[in-house]
Amino acid sequence: MKTNNKGLIVITGASSGFGMEMAKAFAKDGYPMLLLARRVEKMEAMNLPNAICKKVDVTDSTAFEAAVRDAEAKYGKTDLLVNNAGIMLLGEIANQDPLEWKKMLDVNVMGVMNGMQIVMNDMKARRMGTIINVSSVAGVQPFPTHAAYCASKYAVSGLTQVARGEMASHNVRVLYICPGAVGTELLGHTTDKAIIEGYEQWKQSVGAVNITAADVARTIKYAYELPQAVSLREIIITDTMQDA
Known part of the structure; x- marks a missing residue:
């Protein structure tokens, strides 16, 4: 297990x-962390x-x-980077503001x-380290x-595969995780209230309401803590009742 060598963990978003759930999970096992987001007060409140x-x-x-270099000066080089920061602005192609497309990309x-x-x-x-990109x-x-x-999440999946090809011979793991519908603040980014209502109705209709952000965080932590020689390249995680 990698917990014997607690290198710096960087988590965006x-x-x-x-x-937030990843930060809590890694903190319980004593990992040094750099937590990044635009709402610093939310991270500091976790204490x-x-x-x-x-x-x-x-x-x-x-x-x-x-920010990464400052944290590395204190805790040593980054052993895990989780690229988790993301936004979701849903809309129909014919009507959505292109500025929302650009922001997402x-x-x-x-x-x-x-x-x-x-x-x-x-x-x-x-010749050591792990990068985990949160796709969908x-x-x-x-x-x-x-x-x-x-488009943005297909890009994350694709660029992760390219990065894996660049890094595999250097013994660096690069993987991505694709969560399904999970109750987080992500949907709240969408500006079209009708789309939000339709999404929530869909979740209720298929019963995809029981999986939590903590479940996804535990899965990411598990993938990281496997030996360096073991890479879970692609992980798809959804509520058992989500069928699409």
Whole structure:
């Protein structure tokens, strides 16, 4: 197990949802962490030990890297990066504001690429490290009103596979996880109230309401704590009752 060597863990989007639950789970086992999000007060309110909380927008590569380097100066090199920050703005292609498309692509794709670029060279040199990118079931199959969101998450799935190819020979793990419908703040980003209502009705109709953000966090932690020689390359996790 990797818990004998507690390297720095960097989690983006740590102020809610999967990121917050990951922070709590890793804190229980004494990992040093860098928690990044735009709502720093939410992270600080958790009052976790050995955790540096920074207000960072992942689309700002300079600020992102500065935060990582500062944390590494205190805790050592990054052993795990979880690119979790993301937004979901649902809408129909014919009607959705293109600025929402750009915002999603900037955060969901460029933010992930920024994070990977910050840590990849150090991990290659050390021949050690793990990158876990949070994609989505919407990154492996299409859903109505999810066009730009699907585009961003298909991109995360694809670029993770490319990064894996670049890093595998250096003994660095790169994997992605695709959660299905889970109760988080993500849906609240959508500005079309009719779409939000329809999404919630769909969740209720299929019974996909029991899986939690903590379940996803535990799965990510499990994948990380496997020996370095073991890589769960692609993980799809949904409520048992979600059939799509």
